[in-house]
Amino acid sequence: xxxxxxxxxxxxxxxxxxxxxxxxxxxxxxxxxxxxxxxxxxxxxxxxxxxxxxxxxxxxxxxxxxxxxxxxxxxxxxxxxxxxxxxxxxxxxxxxxxxxxxxxxxxxxxxxxxxxxxxxxxxxxxxxxxxxxxxxxxxxxxxxxxxxxxxxxxxxxxxxxxxxxxxxxxxxxxxxxxxxxxxxxxxxxxxxxxxxxxxxxxxxxxxxxxxxxxxxxxxxxxxxxxxxxxxxxxxxxxxxxxxxxxxxxxxxxxxxxxxxxxxxxxxxxxxxxxxxxxxxxxxxxxxxxxxxxxxxxxxxxxxxxxxxxxxxxxxxxxxxxxxxxxxxxx
Amino acid sequence: xxxxxxxxxxxxxxxxxxxxxxxxxxxxxxxxxxxxxxxxxxxxxxxxxxxxxxxxxxxxxxxxxxxxxxxxxxxxxxxxxxxxxxxxxxxxxxxxxxxxxxxxxxxxxxxxxxxxxxxxxxxxxxxxxxxxxxxxxxxxxxxxxxxxxxxxxxxxxxxxxxxxxxxxxxxxxxxxxxxxxxxxxxxxxxxxxxxxxxxxxxxxxxxxxxxxxxxxxxxxxxxxxxxxxxxxxxxxxxxxxxxxxxxxxxxxxxxxxxxxxxxxxxxxxxxxxxxxxxxxxxxxxxxxxxxxxxxxxxxxxxxxxxxxxxxxxxxxxxxxxxxxxxxxxx
Numbered sequence: 001x002x003x004x005x006x007x008x009x010x011x012x013x014x015x016x017x018x019x020x021x022x023x024x025x026x027x028x029x030x031x032x033x034x035x036x037x038x039x040x041x042x043x044x045x046x047x048x049x050x051x052x053x054x055x056x057x058x059x060x061x062x063x064x065x066x067x068x069x070x071x072x073x074x075x076x077x078x079x080x081x082x083x084x085x086x087x088x089x090x091x092x093x094x095x096x097x098x099x100x101x102x103x104x105x106x107x108x109x110x111x112x113x114x115x116x117x118x119x120x121x122x123x124x125x126x127x128x129x130x131x132x133x134x135x136x137x138x139x140x141x142x143x144x145x146x147x148x149x150x151x152x153x154x155x156x157x158x159x160x161x162x163x164x165x166x167x168x169x170x171x172x173x174x175x176x177x178x179x180x181x182x183x184x185x186x187x188x189x190x191x192x193x194x195x196x197x198x199x200x201x202x203x204x205x206x207x208x209x210x211x212x213x214x215x216x217x218x219x220x221x222x223x224x225x226x227x228x229x230x231x232x233x234x235x236x237x238x239x240x241x242x243x244x245x246x247x248x249x250x251x252x253x254x255x256x257x258x259x260x261x262x263x264x265x266x267x268x269x270x271x272x273x274x275x276x277x278x279x280x281x282x283x284x285x286x287x288x289x290x291x292x293x294x295x296x297x298x299x300x301x302x303x304x305x306x307x308x309x310x311x312x313x314x315x316x317x318x319x320x321x322x323x324x325x326x327x328x329x330x
Numbered sequence: 331x332x333x334x335x336x337x338x339x340x341x342x343x344x345x346x347x348x349x350x351x352x353x354x355x356x357x358x359x360x361x362x363x364x365x366x367x368x369x370x371x372x373x374x375x376x377x378x379x380x381x382x383x384x385x386x387x388x389x390x391x392x393x394x395x396x397x398x399x400x401x402x403x404x405x406x407x408x409x410x411x412x413x414x415x416x417x418x419x420x421x422x423x424x425x426x427x428x429x430x431x432x433x434x435x436x437x438x439x440x441x442x443x444x445x446x447x448x449x450x451x452x453x454x455x456x457x458x459x460x461x462x463x464x465x466x467x468x469x470x471x472x473x474x475x476x477x478x479x480x481x482x483x484x485x486x487x488x489x490x491x492x493x494x495x496x497x498x499x500x501x502x503x504x505x506x507x508x509x510x511x512x513x514x515x516x517x518x519x520x521x522x523x524x525x526x527x528x529x530x531x532x533x534x535x536x537x538x539x540x541x542x543x544x545x546x547x548x549x550x551x552x553x554x555x556x557x558x559x560x561x562x563x564x565x566x567x568x569x570x571x572x573x574x575x576x577x578x579x580x581x582x583x584x585x586x587x588x589x590x591x592x593x594x595x596x597x598x599x600x601x602x603x604x605x606x607x608x609x610x611x612x613x614x615x616x617x618x619x620x621x622x623x624x625x626x627x628x629x630x631x632x633x634x635x636x637x638x639x640x641x642x643x644x645x646x647x648x649x650x651x652x653x654x655x656x657x658x659x660x
Contacts, residue, residue, distance in 0.1 A: 055555055088559075093553070100549040100550060101549040102553075103568050106567070114557070
């Protein structure tokens with residue numbers, strides 16, 4: 001087990017009340033695995049991962065309980081300088097928007113070499129060689145020219161490749177990709193996903209892929225975790241989620257994917273309602289107000305974790321029966 | 331691929347690489363050179379600086395040399411043989427006739443009421459005024475940028491304390507403060523920079539704090555943190571370069587303001603002491619007789635005004651030239 005998250009809870013103190021952004025979340029990341037975290041905006045995907053990285057702004061954020069175990073140490077208890085030594089070296093991160101993730105005033109070379117300067121004692125020549133090597137590996141055309149460019153001189157896809165290069169410079173064990181393709185167009189999106197897959201296979205880097213796109217998950221992930229209202233609604237291997245769906249929310253997500261073989265003029269099936277207000281969410285099922293299968297029990301008590309199989313678990317009192325869930329993939 | 335297409339491709343690539351090799355500063359110089367007002371001002375400032383340095387060295391009259399036979403000699407007169415009026419002196423051998431006007435060949439810009447050469451005093455005053463202007467502005471810039479960026483980056487309570495301190499200093503009548511400082515600590519030339527610098531960093535600090543606050547949540551800062559960069563180097567390498575645009579603009583406004591303040595202090599007798607000269611003290615010396623000897627107030631005033639004008643134009647040009655986001659929009 002490479003990374004173990006146990007009972008992680010994160011709260012935000014705001015003027016409107018306390019927001020429980022992550023509520024008792026537990027999951028594991030194995031070596032060489034791609035874990036997908038899916039959920040709509042505000043479901044706690046990004047906050048969970050920022051919590052793991054120790055990048056949450058505190059205050060207003062507060063980690064109220066839980067452990068994040070990585071190499072026999074609890075990352076939540078590490079001091080800031082020690083954590084800094086892990087960030088970028090053992091666990092690195094790529095962000096949603098490559099257009100704003102690079103400093104417009106600094107050359108690509110400065111920004112790439114900065115990572116090496118922080119974590120290693122390489123001489124500038126060695127560092128330069130390493131950077132060019134990784135740019136070449138990631139399929140950046142004419143790496144030497146790009147290396148001396150400024151961010152505004154590169155396209156979005158190239159910028160994301162640079163960001164990925166930056167996160168891979170020190171061969172991290174875990175790569176957290178927070179919606180890495182949201183800001184890119186579809187062809188570039190496919191290239192970047194292909195690249196992530198290649199990195200996973202060639203370097204054996206474990207990847208946590210945060211996304212709200214079920215199609216991306218289907219193509220890339222070994223295991224999938226569906227989050228809703230700061231809780232894990234359902235998790236399992238990709239096939240569990242797509243073919244043996246049990247949680248009504250997961251089914252809703254799958255049904256709302258547009259597909260190419262849909263009848264012309266047919267309507268998509270959205271999930272009715274809107275995401276829960278996390279300031280008022282109490283001890284009940286977060287999805288109950290939008291769920292067609294909900295009963296009175298769902299509104300008074302949070303369902304406990306049910307295990308379907310070795311790999312597959314969900315939080316629901318009245319799960320979707322298995323045979324009705326042969327939904328086509330998007 | 332046909333041969334022509336290949337050739338075309340390599341052509342495209344070579345123009346591309348030339349473009350990419352241009353650095354931020356080369357770009358800035360190129361854009362600055364297109365700005366006519368800035369170029370003219372830059373030439374003017376160069377002339378001012380060079381003559382401020384060389385003028386007093388080359389001139390045969392030291393700036394403090396009094397020639398009591400030539401008190402208040404005008405630079406031009408209509409008639410060298412007119413009766414002296416008791417205030418101005420005109421010595422006919424000093425003048426040559428060109429057209430209807432007689433020009434002073436001994437003292438090009440005339441003399442002051444102690445018979446000192448006005449041109450040398452203005453050039454010498456340029457040294458003092460420029461030195462005070464730039465040094466005090468740099469002092470205030472260093473204090474303000476560091477103070478503001480720390481307050482803005484750390485935020486929260488520290489920011490509150492630091493900025494309330496700034497507010498408190500703002501509410502002090504600052505000229506009074508400078509005057510008090512100069513009166514208590516003696517009238518040293520160096521104290522002048524420190525006194526002005528120490529009170530004019532407040533606005534810099536506010537501007538930089540605001541900039542840093544809006545930048546510290548940007549994704550490139552988060553990306554830098556995610557790769558393990560320490561807070562100090564985030565401030566120094568990522569945040570401060572991004573505030574350089576507003577800082578340069580403010581600096582270009584600060585230098586003339588400080589020069590005015592120095593002139594004001596010299597004017598009321600707290601700045602440089604006789605026989606040293608600054609533009610302010612030259613004007614101050616002339617205030618009692620400027621109706622009879624307008625050249626004594628016109629020339630130093632003109633020097634001050636033109637210098638302030640060109641500094642403003644240069645600052646304006648630099649701001650446009652240094653902003654990579656404005657690239658190609660002019």
